[in-house]
Amino acid sequence: MWFKNLQIYRLPAPWAVNADQLETWLAPQAFAACSSLDMQSQGWLSPRGNERLTHVVNQQILLQLSTEKKLLPATVINQVSKARAVEMEEQQGFAPGRKQMKELKEQVTDELLPRAFSIQRSTWAWIDPVNGWLVVDAGSASKAEEVLKLLIKGIPKFPLETLRTVRSPLSAMTEWLVADEAPGGFGIDQDTELRASGEGKATVRYTRHALEAEDVRRHIEAGKQCTRLAMTWDSRISFVLTETMTLKRIAPLDVLKEDSDNMTKNDDERFDSDFMLMTGELNKLLKDLVEALGGQLTENDGSGKAG
Structure with a gap:
């Protein structure tokens, strides 16, 4: 399994918590299907269809938030x-x-x-208590907030922080385009979005189109900044970085697919090996990305609390 989008938050590293503690804290919020009079129901569901609300591989914890909603226009x-x-x-x-x-x-x-008919969707979350990451597979901050609210409600004094970096993604991506050079370990791909900050917010988008340095510089000199940039990390993972520090369109490249294929076993073993591979690679990607953005701002540098 691979997350498609990353909404990224910080925890203490290491965070002294284990799966059994999480089970106890999350149990009161376990998912229950809508009753006949409920419009919506939301809660934690077992990631592997057993009794456990947490799935742990190599100290990495996987959670699944399930949301059921009645369709009554x-x-x-x-x-x-x-x-x-x-x-x-x-x-x-x-x-x-x-x-x-x-x-x-x-x-x-x-x-x-x-x-009324009902639809059910899942939102996945990954907790890395070793390196201090909480990552939600959600394309929008509002979907991630659903996960955060239940975690904050269930976990006593949940030590969650918003990930903030010394350099904003907006300014860093713009500088990378001006220099026509990505930071070490990264490559710039062919999708980008440049947007003006004025009232009209004029926007230029390149989609699967070679980025001509002179054209890009001309837009930037006219006052536009880079709000989305497609990149590749270490020839292993492609993604789109946004101005809000969200990573979208996460895709493992051929070298990782080959590694995954070489580990093919039964379904449970394959799921665990894919999860271990994903978390291991994303850990390194996130570390390198934070470094490329000048490092993480701590609480002493300003307010970093989430929620």
């Missing part, structure tokens, strides 16, 4: 409510008022909810 509720309102008007001789319509919609919602 507002248009359906409004359509049924309007039909009921017509019936009510015929019975009482006048159209229902605002309060009656509100009560009517609530009643219709309660009636339709047990018959």
